Amino acid sequence: MKLWDKGFITDKKIDHFTVGNDRELDLVLAKYDVIASKAHAKMLGKVGLISETEAADLVKALENIAKDIEKGKFTIEDDFEDMHSKIEYLLTETLGDTGKKIHTARSRNDQILVAMQLYLKDELSEIKLQIKSLFDLLLKLAEKHKNVLLPGYTHLQIAMPSSFGLWFSAYAESLVDDLYLVQAAYKIADQNPLGSAAGYGSSFPIDRSFTTSEMGFDTLKYNVVAAQMGRGKVEKSAAFGMSSVAATLSKLAMDICLYMNQNFDFISFPNELTTGSSIMPHKKNPDVFELIRAKCNKIQAVPNQLILIINNLPSGYHRDLQLVKDVIVPAIQDLKACLEMMSFSLKEIQVNTDILKDPKYDYLFSVDTLNEMVKNGVPFRDAYKTMGKAIENGNFKPKKDIEHTHEGGLGNLCLQEIREKMDKLF
Structure with missing residues (x-):
């Protein structure tokens, strides 16, 4: 089922190429499409485009879909192009003609815009909490080890005395700077684009302020063309914030790998947090931190990837923008995993108190x-x-x-x- 179906069949090669891995990515975003659809249905009932009974039926059916999503029972089969078509199919299957009315006064363009921005708000909020958790741990370690001296380096040459207190708290304060950018990205995402339709608004008398309040957005993205131009730009803003966090994590991971080296011997970790070698029985490898370093370096490339996808596109929708999901969603999952593993591992760090x-x-x-x-x-x-x-x-x-x-x-x-x-x- 395709929402743009006009009665002819698309070549299977074209279908496969244009859909790509949208179905897999949409399983992550489906929850947010349902949230937006509920707000949209209530708004349609409020302004009289559908009856209050129809609106209530749509909301109830959408809540049932939301439960299936939460339980992991929601799937997007090959017969469906994306989450939008599958959700509309389920509504129509349950409610008949009422289900077909859900798409009144909206487009897939503003559907994906609002779903992605709701998703980014949730994920950036989660990242913010993970940053705070790591920050708290770093300050705790700084206080605990504030009197343990550590060599400071410039040009990787012995320079001046530092301390574990300075080292841990340096990364803590650096995370504050990163969070400024994450907060800025959140603020950009916190603008409701729903109602911009395909990018030029609608002749229906919709109430965009109602859906803004209903979905918990701080404000509207008022200009409908600006709302459509936000696709890719919102994700890029999030990517810059994430890249800043990733740069801090990558540098910290590099320090840890260096300091664990036997020639430095500044820190160590319990055996269960390291890995071994297939031929060298003495090895205790910092694989976790090497992978954090590599993953975070990949994340730092995400803003540039998005720039290369959306750069020089004129206003209005273009299919290029579909690829934005494929970049930002995995990057978010990777950053959250890196933050989690850094906090998990650092709790067990052991410092050498006699270095100097x-x-x-x-x-x-x-x-x-x-x-x-x-x-x-x-x-x-x-x-x-x-x-x-x-x-x-x-x-x-x-x-x-x-x-x-x-x-x-x-x-x-x-x-x-x-x-x-x-x-x-x-």
């Missing part, structure tokens, strides 16, 4: 030792030269009882202030 006892890290303290000379009245440039000569001649004696008091430094992590940033977002 190794003499090879003595040069970490050169700047602090130099600064002590400056505090005692030696001009900075003279102190720098003196320290450089001492290091060159092998006479350097590090001052290890360091004291960093400024905001955001080793001795003043500002964990509460970082938490307040996050709290404002919630």
